[in-house]
Amino acid sequence: MAAHQNLPTPHDIATAEEEPIIKNETELPCSVMNRKETRWRFLPCFDCSCGRLVGGVCLLIAVILVLTAQVEYGETQKNRLGAASYWWTATTEEQEQPQQFSCRMGSGFEVQLPQVPDLIIAGAPKCGTTTLAHWLLDHPKVLPTKKWECHFFTTGIHPREFEPLLEGSSSGSNRHEKKDNLICELRKRYLHQWPALSPTHNKRGDGTSSSTRGKSMMHERHYTFDKTPDYLYPSRVPALIRALFAESEQRPKIVVLLRNPVERAYSHYRMGQRMMREEHVPFEDFISREIKLLREMGLFVAHDEDSDPTTSIVGSKQEQLSLPELDKLFDQVSDQLKGHNYLSRGLYAMQLERWFRHGLGDDLLVLPFPYLETQPEQVYSAILELVGMPTHTLSDELLHKQFNYNNALTDPLHNSTRNMLATFFHQANQDLVELLERHNHSQNYDWQKVLVE
């Protein structure tokens, strides 16, 4: 009975909820205290654990919001700058500098890696670069980058870093020293794109190699390659490669595969449609937008202004603009089209011209895409010879495998579009043939035929 009398009535409970009896508020948990001051109900007090909890949660949310905003800002910038621009993507790991240029393979084993990467497969996108990379991967002495396409020269160097490198020769010993240090730092960072080997490390990363393999690799010279087909287009890439390796005795060799630009453009578009999972946009829409932009920028001048703008594009501004000015305009085209620059990427002469201009002609091998299919052994040997790698025989299966084949169901390219683009590229193809001949880079390939096949 006495116990029953001590029990609170429903009225007591209601009153207690409205107005707590406890007087010394400073000693109260804030949830109770806040009941009194409805206005401050959601503000945490930091004198008790629940307050700290609420505060901590708020802080966490604020940090997440700030981080999200930064990522979004980065994405916006990336989109704004487009494919030809540069964006800082170096991870902490990438910023680490390798202590030495040879890779330790566990205790006592070393693989000799060159101080300069051996080979760069620089492009063009959709021209069989993946197949080439797989052929190289099969070679027992070849190492790819840790990331399949490392994009070091396109997105791995911040503009703040490369701008001083691309400036004209700077005066003053201090600036000179700074530039040298920067080159040294970037070269180390580039070399860090390749894996450090351990006896259990397999170059394909599938863990199938054994320590025996590791031991057999001891002290053997290995060869490194970077396959990033995006390198061919942005004007800064050859300038950066030149800046980084101009002083070294050995320079990376550069391979460029080229395909009929009409087929390349359509393959590029099909890849974009497959990967972006966005609303279907007809190829014709993209190319008319690009042609319009090129015309607006004055890059291509039709002989007859009244005629169909896509059928009479024959001239270019090349005579009126300096080459660096032209480079800038094409970088802008890529930025504005956000990577949908399907046609500009097929203007091969304009792109290769930059590589020759930066003195990289001696290191360059330009190969015709159709030869991947018709003469694969010849193409493979040409690359091994270029780098000076030991010979290696590929299996028939590998030689005839079409890597990165796009089997997505897409409408075939309309004949009218194909013909119109053949006209569009006619002059640019001629320019390429002349450029390669001028620099003795035709290699006896029938480029006229290759570019229209």
Ligand SMILES: Nc1ncnc2c1ncn2[C@@H]1O[C@H](COP(=O)(O)OS(=O)(=O)O)[C@@H](OP(=O)(O)O)[C@H]1O
């Ligand atoms: N050996 C051989 N013979 C004929 N065609 C070949 C061969 N190897 C690759 N391919 C075709 O090349 C296209 C892929 O090129 P990439 O690997 O350079 O593409 S990527 O830029 O790396 O995304 C892709 O073209 P599409 O299928 O037209 O998209 C591949 O099918």
